[in-house]
Amino acid sequence: MGVFTNLRLNNLEDLFFVEIKDLYDAEQRITKALPKMKEAARSPQLKRAFDDHLRATEGQIERLRQVFSALGRTPEGETCEAMKGLIAESDEIVKAEGDPDVKDAALIAAAQRVEHYEISGYGTARTFAYRIGRADAARLLEATLNEEKQTDKKLTELAEASINVKAERS
Numbered sequence: 661m662g663v664f665t666n667l668r669l670n671n672l673e674d675l676f677f678v679e680i681k682d683l684y685d686a687e688q689r690i691t692k693a694l695p696k697m698k699e700a701a702r703s704p705q706l707k708r709a710f711d712d713h714l715r716a717t718e719g720q721i722e723r724l725r726q727v728f729s730a731l732g733r734t735p736e737g738e739t740c741e742a743m744k745g746l747i748a749e750s751d752e753i754v755k756a757e758g759d760p761d762v763k764d765a766a767l768i769a770a771a772q773r774v775e776h777y778e779i780s781g782y783g784t785a786r787t788f789a790y791r792i793g794r795a796d797a798a799r800l801l802e803a804t805l806n807e808e809k810q811t812d813k814k815l816t817e818l819a820e821a822s823i824n825v826k827a828e829r830s
């Protein structure tokens with residue numbers, strides 16, 4: 661959500677659009693951040709996870725476009741200050757020096773913060789979509805919500821099974 665936006669929230673549909681404009685902007689920021697995170701990662705599995713995530717994100721942007729068009733709107737984003745901040749923090753890790761395995765653990769931590777933000781946003785948007793009688797939009801948002809949860813789970817497994825172990829040995 662933008663800091664300087666004058667919000668007008670007259671009804672739940674207005675609020676629904678605030679949520680999806682925020683997600684639309686957030687996803688686009690993520691597509692720019694992920695290649696840098698992949699580049700910075702040492703673990704081949706982590707590189708692959710970031711690659712998979714990038715492809716999934718492109719599909720998620722497409723779903724948001726479908727949501728806008730189902731509701732007769734042109735897709736547009738509203739600066740997501742929260743995602744800007746999360747990505748600024750992940751950029752610090754990308755540029756960090758030190759042990760590559762510890763850096764991998766830090767990249768996962770940053771990626772999971774992003775995922776949790778998205779899980780929250782998509783969960784809310786999905787619930788609002790049902791409430792305003794748009795099950796079609798709700799289903800699209802729920803498909804993305806499930807992907808985000810899967811990504812989060814995959815990152816946890818990767819961290820616990822190998823990355824954190826290597827980081828701890830460094």
Ligand SMILES: [Fe+2]
Nearest residue numbers: 687717720778
């Ligand atoms: Fe996403």
